[in-house]
Amino acid sequence: MKIAVFGLGYIGLPTAAMLAAHGAEVIGVDVRKDAVDTINQGRIHIVEPGLEEVVGKVTASGLLKATLAPEKADAFLIAVPTPFKGDHEADLSYIHAAATALAPVLEKGNTIILESTSPVGTTAIMTDWLRELRPDLTFAAEDAEECDIYVAYCPERVLPGKVMQELIENDRIIGGINKASSAMARKVYGIFVKGELLETNARTAEMSKLTENAFRDVNIAFANELSLICDRLNINVWELIRLANHHPRVNILQPGPGVGGHCIAVDPWFIVSKTPDLARLTSAARHINDGKPEWVKGKIREAVHSLTGNGREAKDVRIACLGLAFKPDIDDLRESPALHIVRDVAEEFPGQVVAVEPNIRQLPAALEDHATLVEPEEALSADVIVFLVAHRQFREMTLAPREGRIVIDCVNIHNK
Secondary structure (H helix, E strand, O other): OEEEEEOOOOOHHHHHHHHHHOOOEEEEEOOOHHHHHHHHOOOOOOOOOOHHHHHHHHHHOOOEEEEOOOOOOOEEEEOOOOOEEOOOEEOOHHHHHHHHHHHHHOOOOOEEEEOOOOOOOHHHHHHHHHHHHOOOOOEOEOOEOOOOEEEEEOOOOOOOOOHHHHHHHOOEEEEEOOHHHHHHHHHHHOOOOOOOEEEEEHHHHHHHHHHHHHHHHHHHHHHHHHHHHHHHHOOOHHHHHHHHOOOOOOOOOOOOOOOOOOOOOOHHHHHHHHOOOOOHHHHHHHHHHHHHHHHHHHHHHHHHHHOOEOOEOHHHOOEEEEOOOOOOOOOOOOOOHHHHHHHHHHHHOOOOEEEEOOOOOOOOOOOOOOOEEOOHHHHOOOOEEEEOOOOHHHHOOOOOOOOOOEEEEOOOHHHO
16 A cells, blocks of 8 residues: 655654554655655654654665655545634644645545544545545545545544554544545554554544543643642642542642643634534633643742842843753644743843753744753753753752752652
């Protein structure tokens, strides 16, 4: 089977590599020439444990090739971004661009699988775009099993840092526009997935992906709300959660500086935007988690001002922010609350902020003119140290007490 994967990012590249590692001929398509060139050299442009070794092997064997232009294939997987636009609505332009690019090379019998996290109904919208582009072909429809082109929605559900393992082991949802499309998509994932392949329709599969992430978001929001309450009541939230979790039916998650990543921080809004009058809990959770960075910034502001006086001004206080990624031990900065916190604090206290992120080599554009990227050891000399991400390097650090230094621990580094 020859498979084309559109989008060679955090999901597309591991999926392409895994398909190739299990014998499929894979064409990886991306608009970024630097990414294409890097992959064809057997290297990777993202951080994901175990990925580079697999990419090196499958490119050397010729089973994986990256390109800027689509080619004919048996199946097409679309794994492109679906960011926000306007008032928390999904920007489907990347999906539209992928559909437009692949339409000319479609042939009867092909299967198109959308993996990008999307609002309910997106797979049907994409199919309508393709019908307009290729009126000579019959595309999958809910009310008919006969078609020239099969279309399905099959969301990814992997954890960054464990993608190579979870791609194989996790169950997958196969949501065909019709049953024939589910059967064809099942063949694609059957190449490498050992988990159960669960068939349903496209709309249910789309909602399932959003539901999974909204569930996580709501539970994180409860932990974050607890952290605010405990701070006001002078209670150690980490101890409280540890004790409460000894109840046999309680499993409270860990609070943090907010919620980031392209899934949990984004997907629940797609539910809210479709049904704003009904998604009240989902909306409240989003507001709680989106508001947590403001609380962290307030804590930093309080720390700076508490260190002023006796001839020392606020502009003399040095601030070190440890962590920019949205979760530990990865380089992914998408929707990262830590990144937004550091940017805003650096703008408020210009020239006073250093940032530590061991998984990147240079600061993103949003921080280039505001903060300086330093090694962890250099950050320890700061007056205010803020732990925003529980990276392994930070958990292994020894932070000796020092008079006149304030530590703001948003991720329970000291007790890990």
